[in-house]
Each structure stands twice: as C-alpha cells, then as structure tokens.
Amino acid sequence: MIRRLAVLGRSLLRRNAVEREMDEEMRFHLEMEIRKLEERGLDPDTARTKALRDFGGVDKHKEEGREIRGLARFEAVSQDVRYALRGLRRNPGYAAAALATLALGIGANVAVFSVVHGVFLQSLPYGGGERLVHLRQVAPGIGIDNAPFSPKEVSDYAAQTRTLTGVAEYHSMWFILLRDPEPERVQTGVVSANFFDLVGVKPLLGRTFLPGEDAPGSEPALVLSYDYWQRSHGGDPKIVGRTFKMNDRMHVVIGVLPPMPAYPDENDIYMPTSACPFRGSAAMSNDRTMRMVSLFGRMKPGVTLDAVQTDLATIAGRLARQYPEAYPPKEARFTAQAVPLRRELTEHARPTFLVLLATVGLVLLLACANVANLTLARQLRRQREMALRTALGAGRGRLARQMLTESVVLSLSGGLLGVLLAKGTLGLLVSFAARFTPRASEIRIDTPVLLFALGISIATGIVFGLIPSFPQRRNLVGALQEGGERSGAGVGRHRLRSALIVVQVAISFMLLIGAGLMLRSLWKLQQINLGFKTERVLTTRLDLNFSKYRDLESRRAFQIRLLERLAGQPGVVSAAIAGTFPLNDGGPQSGQFEIEGSPVSNADMRPQADFQNVSTDYFQTIRIPVLRGRGLAPSDRADTPYVCVINQTMALHLWSSQDPIGRRITVDRGEHWIQIVGVVGDVRQYGLDRRPPDQIYLAQAQFPPLSSTLLVRSAADPLSLSRVVRDAVHGIDSEQAVDRFRTLEQVHANALASPRLTFILLGIFALLALLVTSAGIAGVVAFTVGERTSEFGIRLALGANPREVVALVLRQAMTPVVIGLALGFAGAHLLASAMSRLLFEVNATDPPTFLAMSAVLAAVAAAASFLPARRITGLDPMIALRSA
Amino acid sequence: MTVLPARTDLLQGTLDVLILKTLALSPMHGWGISQRIQQLSREVLQVNQGSLYPALYRLEAKGWIRSEWGNSENNRRARFYELTRSGRRQLAEETESWERFAAAVGHVLQASAP
Numbered sequence: 001m002i003r004r005l006a007v008l009g010r011s012l013l014r015r016n017a018v019e020r021e022m023d024e025e026m027r028f029h030l031e032m033e034i035r036k037l038e039e040r041g042l043d044p045d046t047a048r049t050k051a052l053r054d055f056g057g058v059d060k061h062k063e064e065g066r067e068i069r070g071l072a073r074f075e076a077v078s079q080d081v082r083y084a085l086r087g088l089r090r091n092p093g094y095a096a097a098a099l100a101t102l103a104l105g106i107g108a109n110v111a112v113f114s115v116v117h118g119v120f121l122q123s124l125p126y127g128g129g130e131r132l133v134h135l136r137q138v139a140p141g142i143g144i145d146n147a148p149f150s151p152k153e154v155s156d157y158a159a160q161t162r163t164l165t166g167v168a169e170y171h172s173m174w175f176i177l178l179r180d181p182e183p184e185r186v187q188t189g190v191v192s193a194n195f196f197d198l199v200g201v202k203p204l205l206g207r208t209f210l211p212g213e214d215a216p217g218s219e220p221a222l223v224l225s226y227d228y229w230q231r232s233h234g235g236d237p238k239i240v241g242r243t244f245k246m247n248d249r250m251h252v253v254i255g256v257l258p259p260m261p262a263y264p265d266e267n268d269i270y271m272p273t274s275a276c277p278f279r280g281s282a283a284m285s286n287d288r289t290m291r292m293v294s295l296f297g298r299m300k301p302g303v304t305l306d307a308v309q310t311d312l313a314t315i316a317g318r319l320a321r322q323y324p325e326a327y328p329p330k331e332a333r334f335t336a337q338a339v340p341l342r343r344e345l346t347e348h349a350r351p352t353f354l355v356l357l358a359t360v361g362l363v364l365l366l367a368c369a370n371v372a373n374l375t376l377a378r379q380l381r382r383q384r385e386m387a388l389r390t391a392l393g394a395g396r397g398r399l400a401r402q403m404l405t406e407s408v409v410l411s412l413s414g415g416l417l418g419v420l421l422a423k424g425t426l427g428l429l430v431s432f433a434a435r436f437t438p439r440a441s442e443i444r445i446d447t448p449v450l451l452f453a454l455g456i457s458i459a460t461g462i463v464f465g466l467i468p469s470f471p472q473r474r475n476l477v478g479a480l481q482e483g484g485e486r487s488g489a490g491v492g493r494h495r496l497r498s499a500l501i502v503v504q505v506a507i508s509f510m511l512l513i514g515a516g517l518m519l520r521s522l523w524k525l526q527q528i529n530l531g532f533k534t535e536r537v538l539t540t541r542l543d544l545n546f547s548k549y550r551d552l553e554s555r556r557a558f559q560i561r562l563l564e565r566l567a568g569q570p571g572v573v574s575a576a577i578a579g580t581f582p583l584n585d586g587g588p589q590s591g592q593f594e595i596e597g598s599p600v601s602n603a604d605m606r607p608q609a610d611f612q613n614v615s616t617d618y619f620q621t622i623r624i625p626v627l628r629g630r631g632l633a634p635s636d637r638a639d640t641p642y643v644c645v646i647n648q649t650m651a652l653h654l655w656s657s658q659d660p661i662g663r664r665i666t667v668d669r670g671e672h673w674i675q676i677v678g679v680v681g682d683v684r685q686y687g688l689d690r691r692p693p694d695q696i697y698l699a700q701a702q703f704p705p706l707s708s709t710l711l712v713r714s715a716a717d718p719l720s721l722s723r724v725v726r727d728a729v730h731g732i733d734s735e736q737a738v739d740r741f742r743t744l745e746q747v748h749a750n751a752l753a754s755p756r757l758t759f760i761l762l763g764i765f766a767l768l769a770l771l772v773t774s775a776g777i778a779g780v781v782a783f784t785v786g787e788r789t790s791e792f793g794i795r796l797a798l799g800a801n802p803r804e805v806v807a808l809v810l811r812q813a814m815t816p817v818v819i820g821l822a823l824g825f826a827g828a829h830l831l832a833s834a835m836s837r838l839l840f841e842v843n844a845t846d847p848p849t850f851l852a853m854s855a856v857l858a859a860v861a862a863a864a865s866f867l868p869a870r871r872i873t874g875l876d877p878m879i880a881l882r883s884a
Numbered sequence: 885m886t887v888l889p890a891r892t893d894l895l896q897g898t899l900d901v902l903i904l905k906t907l908a909l910s911p912m913h914g915w916g917i918s919q920r921i922q923q924l925s926r927e928v929l930q931v932n933q934g935s936l937y938p939a940l941y942r943l944e945a946k947g948w949i950r951s952e953w954g955n956s957e958n959n960r961r962a963r964f965y966e967l968t969r970s971g972r973r974q975l976a977e978e979t980e981s982w983e984r985f986a987a988a989v990g991h992v993l994q995a996s997a998p
Contacts, residue, residue, distance in 0.1 A: 024961065024963075025913075025914060025937070025962070025963045026937065028913070028914075028915065028956070028960060028961070028962050028963075029915045029918075029937075031960070032915040032956075033915065036919075055934060056932075
C-alpha cells in the first residue's frame with residue numbers, strides 16, 4: 001500500500017515538474033516577445049495583448065505538449081480505467097459473473113501458491129538450512145532403508161567426518177513433567193549440546209545448551225518449544241530459571257525456542273542427552289548396536305552432497321571392518337547416507353500439492369475461457385457501439401487498449417477478491433498441508449504471495465482480454481447497419497466461442513476425472529477390511545514414569561491393578577493394555593528372532609517381525625478374530641511358560657501349510673523360548689493402504705511394556721468414559737499423566753482424512769468447473785437462439801417441426817462438447833498419471849471413472865443446452881418474424 | 885503515441901525541417917528559434933508560435949533534439965534545444981527529400997502546355 005502510494009506520488013510530482021517546465025518555457029517566450037514588441041515602440045499593454053494573441057491559447061499548447069511528453073499515456077489510462085469501471089457498473093450481471101469466476105480462479109491459485117511458496121520455495125527456517133542433512137544407515141540387501149545410530153556410532157561419525165562441520169544427535173521420548181494441577185506428559189527431544197547451534201536455531205528467551213552440558217553428571221536443563229511455552233505456560237516471560245520435576249530430578253528451564261517446524265517431532269521440550277535416563281544408561285552408551293538416535297549434520301561450505309555421501313560411505317565401511325559383529329554382512333550392502341533436510345521436510349507433500357497446483361492451474365485456465373466467453377458475448381452486443389466509435393475516429397489500437405484495460409481492471413478486482421478468498425480459506429489449507437509436512441506452519445500470505453497474486457491477475461486479464469479480439473472486425477459498414485450483429489464477422493466470434501466451450505469442457509472433464517479417481521480410491525480405502533472393529537472403543541496413551549517403574553514387577557502391578565479397577569466400572573465392556581494399536585502413529589517395535597530347529601548364524605539374516613505386548617482382552621476389546629489355537633489368557637502369568645500369538649501373515653509366511661501352533665521362537669539366542677499358542681487375523685497396523693508385516697503379540701503379563709496404550713470398549717459413547725479412566729489411573733498413581741483420549745473411530749477417520757480432504761478439494765473444483773462450463777454452454781445456446789429467432793420463426797412458419805429445430809440447435813451445441821470430451825480424455829490421462837501416487841488400488845486409467853464422468857459431463861452439457869433451446873418450441877412464428 | 889491522428893500536413897513537416905536546420909547552426913531556445921526562422925526566411929515565414937512548442941516536444945520525443953535549461957542572453961532561465969546525432973541525420977534526409985520535392989514541384993510548374 002505504501003509503495004503504491006509512493007509510485008502514484010512520484011508520477012504526480014513528475015507531472016507537476018513537466019507542467020512547471022512548460023509554464024516557465026512559455027512564459028519566457030511571451031516575455032521575450034513582449035520585450036521585442038516594446039522595443040519596436042508599442043506600449044506595454046498593447047505589446048502584451050498582441051503577444052498573447054499571436055501565441056494562441058496557452059492551455060491548448062500545454063495540452064498538446066502533455067500528450068507528446070508522455071503524460072497522455074497516464075491520462076489515457078486513467079480515462080480507460082474510469083470508462084471500464086463505468087462500463088462494468090452498467091453491466092452488473094456480466095461484471096458479477098466475471099468477478100466471481102476470476103475470484104475463484106485466482107483465489108484458488110493464490111491459496112495453493114501460498115502453500116507451495118511456504119513449503120517448497122522459501123528458505124528453511126534454520127540458519128543456513130540448505131546445508132543441513134539427516135544421516136541414516138541403510139542396508140538395501142536386507143531391506144533396511146532408514147536405520148538410526150547408536151551413541152557409539154555418533155561419536156565415531158563426529159570424529160571421522162571430513163565433509164560435515166559437525167553432527168548432532170537427536171531422539172524423542174515421552175516423559176512426565178510434574179506440575180499443578182495435573183502431571184503433564186511431554187514429548188521430549190533429547191539432543192546433544194551442539195544440536196541447536198548445528199541446525200542454526202537461536203533462542204527466543206534465555207539460551208540453548210552449552211558445550212559440555214550433555215556430559216554425564218551435568219545438571220538437567222530444559223529448553224521449551226515456542227508452542228509448548230505458549231500453550232502450557234501462557235507465554236510466561238519469566239519462565240527461564242523455573243524448575244520442574246521430571247524423572248525424579250529437578251530440571252531447570254534455560255531457554256525458549258522461536259516458532260519452528262514440528263520436526264523431527266512435535267516436541268514440547270528439549271533436554272541434553274545426559275538428562276535422559278534411558279539414553280544416559282551405561283547399556284545405551286556402550287553397546288554399538290543400540291541404534292536409537294537420529295543424526296543430523298551440516299555440510300561444510302563448498303562441499304557437495306556427493307562428497308558427503310562418499311565421506312559417509314568411507315566411515316561406514318571402516319566401522320563395518322573394525323566391528324564386524326555389529327554390522328550386517330557384505331551382501332546386505334550396508335552403508336551410511338545423507339538426505340538433505342529440505343527433502344526430508346517436504347517430500348511427502350510434493351505429490352499432493354503438485355496435483356493441486358495442476359488442478360488450480362486448470363481452474364484458472366477455465367476461468368479465463370469462461371470470462372473470455374462472457375466478454376465475447378458482451379462484445380457481440382456492443383459491436384455497434386464499437387463500430388460507431390471507430391467511425392467517429394477512435395483508433396483501433398485505442399479501442400483494443402480500452403478493452404484490455406477493462407479486462408485488467410476486472411481481473412485485478414477479481415484478484416483482490418481472490419486474495420480475500422485465499423485468506424479466508426488459508427486456515428483449512430494449512431491444516432490440510434500439516435498432514436504432509438512440518439513446514440505447514442510457515443504458510444502465510446506474504447509479500448511474495450501477493451506479488452504472485454498481482455502477477456497472475458494481470459496475466460489473466462491480458463489473456464482473457466486478448467482472446468476476444470482475435471477475430472478483428474473488418475467490415476465497419478456491416479456492423480453499423482441495422483441488424484449488423486448477425487452479419488459477416490460475427491461468425492468468427494461464434495467459432496471462437498465454440499472453441500472456448502471446447503476448452504472449458506476439456507478442462508472440466510480433466511477435473512472431474514481427478515475428483516472421480518480420488519473418490520474411487522477413497523471408496524476402496526473405506527471398503528478395506530481393517531481386521532478389527534472401531535466402534536465404541538476409547539484409547540489413551542499410558543506412559544509410565546521411567547524412573548518410578550524401573551522393574552518389570554512394578555509395571556506389571558500397575559497395569560494389572562488398572563485393568564482390574566476398570567473391569568468393575570459401569571459402561572466398560574472390556575479393557576486392554578497394548579504397546580500400541582492399529583493405525584496409531586508409530587507402530588510396534590520391529591525385532592529379530594529365531595525359530596526353534598532352524599538357527600541362523602548371521603544376525604542380520606534372521607527372520608524379523610513386529611513385536612508388541614498386549615493384555616489378555618486385547619483381541620476381544622478391538623475384535624480381532626482368533627483363527628487358530630487360542631488367544632492370550634489370564635493363566636499366562638509371569639511364572640508360567642512364555643507364550644505368544646502370531647498374525648495370519650506370519651503363519652502363512654513362515655509355516656505356509658504347516659501348523660505353527662506349538663512352535664517355539666527365541667529373541668535372545670535360546671536363553672528363553674516363547675511358544676506360539678494361537679494365530680489371529682491380520683490388522684492394518686501401519687495405514688489403510690499397507691498390508692501388515694509378520695506380527696507377534698507377547699503377553700503383557702509376561703513382558704509388561706513401559707510405554708503403552710489403554711483401550712476400553714464401552715457400552716455407550718466411549719468418550720464419556722474418559723473421566724472414569726482418568727480417575728482409575730490417578731487412583732493408583734496420582735503422578736501418572738493420562739491424556740490424548742481418542743476413539744478408534746477418530747483414529748480411523750484420521751487415517752482417511754488426507755485422501756478424503758484431497759477428494760473434497762478436487763471435488764469442489766470439479767463441481768465448480770462443471771457449473772461454470774454448463775453456464776457457459778447455456779449462455780452460448782441462449783445467445784444463438786436469441787440471434788436466430790427470426791430464422792427459426794421462418795422455419796416454423798414454413799412448417800418445420802419445433803422438435804427438429806430444437807434438435808438442430810442441440811446438435812450444434814453438442815459439437816464443441818464432444819470435441820472437448822475427446823481432448824479432455826487425453827488431458828485426463830496426463831493428470832491421472834500424475835496423480836497415481838495419491839491413488840489406492842485405482843488405476844490412473846480406471847475405465848469406470850472415465851465412463852461415469854463422460855456420462856455426467858455429457859448429460860450436464862445436454863441439459864444446459866436444452867434449457868435455452870426449449871424456448872424454440874414455444875416460439876410464435878408471427879412474433880418471431882416481427883421481432884427481426 | 886497513437887492517440888493523435890497522424891497529421892501529415894505539409895506545414896508541420898516543413899516546420900520540423902526548419903527547426904532542425906535552425907538548431908544545426910547552434911543550440912537555441914524556443915523564442916530564438918522562431919526569431920531565427922523569421923530572420924533567415926527574410927521575414928517571409930512567420931512561425932505560428934502556437935505550433936512551435938508542440939513541434940519541439942515532438943522532435944524531442946522522437947529523439948532528434950534534446951533540451952537543457954540554461955541562461956538566456958539576458959540572463960533568464962530558458963530551455964535550450966540542440967540537435968542530436970540522429971537529428972542531424974534526419975535533417976540531411978529531410979533536406980534531400982525537400983529539395984527533390986521542391987525540384988519536382990518546380991518542374992511541374994515550369995512545364996508549358998503541350
């Protein structure tokens with residue numbers, strides 16, 4: 001706004017300067033002339049009068065001077081703008097239709113561009129973020145593509161890298177932070193002291209960790225995330241220096257972070273590695289295979305990513321030679337790799353937003369075609385006015401420029417509305433984007449986005465403003481004659497309007513196919529047999545305090561008491577504790593095992609499965625069917641032989657036709673044996689679209705987990721039980737946090753949310769496209785009918801069947817629709833293959849979708865043509881003829 | 885600028901050449917140009933003072949002359965015009981075509997009835 005004022009001000013100032021100079025120059029001339037006349041003997045008054053008379057009208061000269069000296073451009077433009085506004089005011093129907101279409105087209109693009117800019121284009125919110133990499137260990141030979149590091153490896157990489165300025169370690173855990181009125185479960189990033197310096201984040205308050213603050217024995221310190229500080233501490237400015245009890249120790253808050261992406265996790269607080277009871281343990285620090293931390297690095301200036309990869313591969317190779325027992329064999333092709341942080345932060349959002357970008361691009365094209373069509377219709381009506389103005393001396397260039405001004409005025413107003421529209425819907429889009437990328441919080445409508453809006457508004461105005469001027473009228477006389485609209489050059493415009501209908505139909509078809517494919521995919525996702533029942537089940541996280549429940553016995557006691565307490569509560573049908581449940585974030589731990597009788601010597605070639613610990617009633621609570629043998633029973637106790645239940649996939653995978661019941665497996669090389677007692681149905685553990693891996697369910701009573709979830713099947717609304725659950729937990733341990741109550745149905749809906757929202761977005765665009773296109777078709781047909789009324793009157797008077805006349809009109813109207821469909825078919829194939837990554841079990845060329853959408857579009861187009869064409873049947877030939 | 889209908893009347897073209905010619909001799913302000921033309925044409929050509937300035941601005945817009953503020957002979961601020969390189973070229977061309985035109989008109993007028 002300020003900048004715009006400055007530009008205007010400058011041009012006005014310049015304008016005054018030019019005026020002043022012209023004034024001065026002419027005054028000088030007059031003075032010289034008067035002096036000359038006075039020297040010839042005239043008296044001053046007479047001399048003055050004569051000089052002025054000779055010179056002529058000063059204003060007229062100045063006017064000419066102004067035109068020549070560039071100001072005319074300014075004046076003409078502002079005149080055009082005024083004229084355009086007047087024209088639009090006189091034509092509110094046209095203006096409203098065009099504005100609505102443009103606001104939609106531009107608004108959709110601005111909104112999606114704000115996401116593209118916020119997520120993909122703008123620099124990462126870390127100092128020098130483009131040089132940050134995430135390290136990982138891979139062994140493609142045995143299907144490991146993203147293994148973390150052990151603390152031992154962290155120090156090896158830190159010491160040996162030649163291409164990174166340093167490496168910082170990170171992992172995330174849930175801890176309980178004690179405070180009034182209720183203990184709080186906080187997600188905690190556990191980092192090396194150099195983490196924040198390495199990723200380039202400066203604290204908002206206080207400081208981040210100092211070198212050495214992660215050394216064993218250091219005083220536990222906390223850095224709060226901005227969101228947590230705002231949410232849980234009301235943005236308390238005096239937070240630095242406060243202490244909180246966690247893990248039986250006092251932790252002091254040393255700083256608060258600025259807002260930053262919820263990456264690598266949505267952490268509430270950060271602590272140095274020394275403060276984490278788990279990471280700080282001797283077992284963790286000394287075992288090279290305890291791989292549980294992530295590693296981040298910063299590339300040295302001038303170093304390429306390739307050089308980093310080579311460097312990491314060298315170190316990985318060296319470590320594998322040095323400690324062969326801790327690394328997989330050669331054929332596993334083990335190595336270490338770096339992934340740029342930018343890719344890590346954005347790659348999941350890319351497919352969806354590329355499709356959305358293509359979609360809104362098409363919507364804008366459609367909007368252009370539609371407005372061009374409306375403009376053409378308007379111009380056909382204005383032909384005589386234009387011809388008249390040409391006849392009166394208006395230059396063709398000036399007229400064209402004026403039309404263009406009108407379209408740009410229109411598109412800029414549409415753009416303004418579009419920006420408002422985008423601003424209004426941004427919140428929805430941000431929460432949608434947040435499903436794919438932690439950068440969603442950086443999306444906003446800022447200067448670059450506004451510049452983009454300005455750019456596409458002007459471009460749109462020029463495009464749809466130029467299209468109608470293609471068929472230039474040559475025949476001035478024809479246009480001026482009575483009934484001139486119908487003659488000669490009108491044909492070119494009609495052809496152009498048909499071409500625009502072709503474009504609109506083609507684009508609508510592409511958008512319909514996009515939405516149709518998403519709908520099919522969504523439908524298939526909803527049809528999936530989850531393997532469990534989601535109705536009336538309440539879930540909550542149950543993370544026991546690590547330092548309080550150190551041994552298995554205390555955990556077991558807590559969990560058994562809790563289940564006992566809940567079992568007696570009214571409304572509780574059954575309750576279970578499980579490490580996790582299907583479709584929950586995270587998922588169970590993966591581990592290796594050996595089958596009795598088939599030992600595998602090399603550690604990395606052993607069979608692998610998901611392990612999770614569940615209580616007796618787990619299968620019953622979420623209704624997972626027991627297919628063979630038995631489920632877990634109350635009789636499986638700590639002092640009875642270890643048992644497990646496996647899923648069907650594992651039974652088929654490892655024993656195919658044989659019976660797995662009674663077989664034994666071991667996870668500790670034969671120290672303990674676990675007997676398989678049953679086979680249960682598969683569940684969609686990791687997402688609707690992913691088949692589960694081999695899964696092993698251990699008995700919670702035998703292997704009580706530290707971090708778990710509680711599942712309660714209720715008789716009525718499950719959320720009504722949350723109070724009961726909270727009281728039951730606090731009745732056993734008042735320092736235990738209980739939060740994040742969700743129903744299984746909510747979890748399921750959340751798993752469907754991304755495809756559903758994508759479908760809704762594409763569906764809205766497709767519907768609007770269909771609406772705009774059918775209005776366009778109806779408009780063209782109505783115009784044709786109106787224009788040819790007298791012709792039809794003659795036909796009817798001569799005995800033509802009104803139906804045949806209607807059929808004639810319909811045939812003509814449907815020709816561009818059919819061509820558009822054919823073109824749209826080709827285009828839709830392109831769009832659909834770009835979408836294939838978003839689709840589940842739906843082919844990009846899915847015939848039912850293509851057939852159904854063709855039918856929908858053809859039917860809507862036919863209806864849109866028929867409505868105005870129907871008027872012909874009611875036509876009175878006499879009136880029709882007279883109206884000519 | 886297409887705003888103005890392209891006037892092709894002889895007078896204007898003539899005035900342009902005369903201005904260019906005058907400025908070829910030395911830079912000069914508007915009033916000086918009008919006096920000089922009058923003087924050089926031995927008082928035959930009266931420059932319509934009203935069309936002088938539009939012509940000057942037009943020539944300036946075409947880049948044939950450029951202007952600068954300076955002090956006049958009686959020490960007043962005045963805008964001085966001078967010929968640019970392309971103006972000089974233009975003058976040569978216009979002079980030649982004028983001479984051809986004048987010669988042609990001369991031939992026609994001197995022709996005797998057959």
